[in-house]
Amino acid sequence: MYVDIQALAHAVELTRQGSVDSLKFAKGDLLLAFQNELCRMKLDLPSLDKLVHEYCVYRGIVEGCPTSTPVEEINCLDPDFFNQNPTLLFQLKQVEFLKLVSGGDYNGALKVASDHLGPLAASNQALMKPLKETLVALLQPSEDAIIKVVPLPVLATSL
Incomplete structure (x- = not known):
């Protein structure tokens, strides 16, 4: 007991x-x-994000694999999942983009943005502002800019 x-x-x-x-x-x-x-x-959004991340680490989804791997695995399990949940796909690709920027792979980050983030935002207007906020990371590719990419709404709305 x-x-x-x-x-x-x-x-x-x-x-x-x-x-x-x-x-x-x-x-x-x-x-x-x-x-x-x-x-x-009572969970706030940061607490929920932390719980989801810890669960993903526990299940082996996040650690030790490229960010694109969970997307591929989910597509294998349910090919229609991301068609029904485009915001989740956007968020996963957003993480991949930010990891590439923080690692200095700007060409890879631009490829993710043009192949995935842009088309997702074009088909879902609610994702346009997060797209702009995410792309700002290219202007300031330091760790601080990547960690604080979301608090740049003023710059994003002016783009």
Whole structure:
């Protein structure tokens, strides 16, 4: 039972007493207690991004493979997935673009932008502003510019 208390406390950032109370409420069922605590949590976008990234690392989707590999794997599993979720494809290609820029491969980054980001934004107006914000990374290819690519809305709207 002590291991369950510690695991729950660590997983959902509860105090020890909070974990004990949650496990009591769930009648000792760790999975149910975990689900209850997750339902009670309020997630902001950065927290959700962090959780998704940690899950992808855990599943081996992100680490040790090129950014394009998850796209290829998803296409193999469900060829229509990205047609139904163009924003997700845009975000994955955006990450690939930013990694190429941060690595100094500007030709590769431009290829990703022209082959994927541009056509996706052309077919979905909601992606036009993120496209402009992403392309600004080419103007300032330092790590700071890449990390802070999203906070450049003023420059992006003036393009």
